[in-house]
Amino acid sequence: MSPSPQLDTDVAIETPEHIVFRYRLAGPARRLVAYLIDLSICYATLTAVALVVLLAAGGAAGVAGAAQSAVGAGVGLLLLLLFGIQWLYFAVLEAWRGATPGKSALGLRVVTTTGRPVGLPAAALRNVMRAADALPLAYSAGCLSIAALVSMSATRRFQRLGDLVAGTMVVIAARPRSAVPVVLSPPALPSELAMLPDDVHLDPDERQAIEMFLRRKVHLGRARELELAEMIAPLLADRLGTPGADPSRTLALLYDRGESAAHALSARSSKAG
Numbered sequence: 001m002s003p004s005p006q007l008d009t010d011v012a013i014e015t016p017e018h019i020v021f022r023y024r025l026a027g028p029a030r031r032l033v034a035y036l037i038d039l040s041i042c043y044a045t046l047t048a049v050a051l052v053v054l055l056a057a058g059g060a061a062g063v064a065g066a067a068q069s070a071v072g073a074g075v076g077l078l079l080l081l082l083f084g085i086q087w088l089y090f091a092v093l094e095a096w097r098g099a100t101p102g103k104s105a106l107g108l109r110v111v112t113t114t115g116r117p118v119g120l121p122a123a124a125l126r127n128v129m130r131a132a133d134a135l136p137l138a139y140s141a142g143c144l145s146i147a148a149l150v151s152m153s154a155t156r157r158f159q160r161l162g163d164l165v166a167g168t169m170v171v172i173a174a175r176p177r178s179a180v181p182v183v184l185s186p187p188a189l190p191s192e193l194a195m196l197p198d199d200v201h202l203d204p205d206e207r208q209a210i211e212m213f214l215r216r217k218v219h220l221g222r223a224r225e226l227e228l229a230e231m232i233a234p235l236l237a238d239r240l241g242t243p244g245a246d247p248s249r250t251l252a253l254l255y256d257r258g259e260s261a262a263h264a265l266s267a268r269s270s271k272a273g
Helices: 028-059 066-097 101-105 122-129 147-154 161-166 190-195 204-219 222-240 247-272
Strands: 009-014 020-025 108-110 166-173
Touching: 028 066, 028 101, 028 147, 066 122, 101 108, 108 122, 122 161, 122 166, 147 161, 147 166, 161 166, 161 204, 204 222, 204 247, 222 247
Parallel strands: none
Antiparallel strands: 009 020, 020 166, 108 166
């Protein structure tokens, strides 16, 4: 009997430049394991702090009024820590890194439904909605969230109520790999270099889109290569003032000049530091 496949799927997101990125969505089982890891971290920390408070109260038992003060301060600290676990832990880490330690351990990341990094407002909103996701078993710490399971089962992107309200989704982050650098081939001609601006600045989305195109074009037919290149090359050519009869070649030249400028800037920064 073969093992059942994991409940994960893919979603395609098209950018304004008509470049399509694919994300692999995380299913409920994988997300539950990540959540249990986070709960273990949170409540292990809470337990450790509670033990310290008890030890401090025990050590101060012989001093009049000191034990009561230690217990009062300890209870305040525990309540503050509990507040942080409930309302700050997930929101702050997801806004800062896109993932909590539990999600990172499972290779998960929170992004918007447009594929962008999640900001603090969206991360806070999806975290606030955990109370609704936990219904009707509100005292299960979200481990048996019927509302969340129903919502994820009914939505194409496995979104719980918090995701629907915040416009987010949980994806499986692509594993980093040492990719072969994209090399301009054939090398730029003097006439091509003359028409390029001295400073080509590509934002991260543009750089990623062009790099994906350049890596894929070797597997495409010439007609499909030009079709894809014409979706983005004219926009960049207008912004950078770069004419070019061949949009595919134009993208390769702009990418090469942009990478060279970025490496030169990095080298100058390193020397200055």
